[in-house]
Amino acid sequence: MRKEVPLAITLIVGLIVMFSGFTSGIVPGLGISFPDLFKLYVSPWMTIVSAFALGLASVNLLIIHSRNIKRRRENWVYSAIMIGTIIVFGGVRSFVEITANKSAAATYSLLYTYILSPLMAGQWAFLGFYVASASYRAFRARNLDATVLLISATLVMLGAAPVGAVIWNQFPTIQRWLMNVPNMTGQRGIVIGAAIGSFVTGLRVLLGLERGHLGESS
Numbered sequence: 001m002r003k004e005v006p007l008a009i010t011l012i013v014g015l016i017v018m019f020s021g022f023t024s025g026i027v028p029g030l031g032i033s034f035p036d037l038f039k040l041y042v043s044p045w046m047t048i049v050s051a052f053a054l055g056l057a058s059v060n061l062l063i064i065h066s067r068n069i070k071r072r073r074e075n076w077v078y079s080a081i082m083i084g085t086i087i088v089f090g091g092v093r094s095f096v097e098i099t100a101n102k103s104a105a106a107t108y109s110l111l112y113t114y115i116l117s118p119l120m121a122g123q124w125a126f127l128g129f130y131v132a133s134a135s136y137r138a139f140r141a142r143n144l145d146a147t148v149l150l151i152s153a154t155l156v157m158l159g160a161a162p163v164g165a166v167i168w169n170q171f172p173t174i175q176r177w178l179m180n181v182p183n184m185t186g187q188r189g190i191v192i193g194a195a196i197g198s199f200v201t202g203l204r205v206l207l208g209l210e211r212g213h214l215g216e217s218s
Contacts, residue, residue, distance in 0.1 A: 007208045
């Protein structure tokens, strides 16, 4: 029963979610439609499970980084900063949600606007330099494929950058064609492959052939 019950719950919930997406028919024996059944009973539990998963992840982070601080491992200061950030933002936001205090909400908004947002912007800026460095190493005309990639990337960048249109007014046109035709063709192939893989994985989970979520190999 330790395995059969979770598998049965997975099958039932999976069927409800699947049928609620393309039919409004009544569930046999229950007198309620599939969309209503999903909205009233399945969706709230999805929110609860997601909240518990987020809470578990937060506790796991606190435990791991607390050990880093206790044992004075390398870069333990960053662990202390992260724990302090979780406590401050989580505490202030929880207080706002519980009390609906406007002053606390304004404080949280200030913390988000003047601390978190600039840090996120700085992170994306560093990521931009990293991408530029990786592109420089990758775009080397070592063979025919790399040469095609280098030329295509150069044309896309020239077409997207304002300076490209100043140099030649056809660069934006070439850039749009490369993005809408060759690039879109490759993306559609990847999306179709991912969709087929997702369908097969979902079918294996519903049939009980994939049991990774039960802590065992399929």
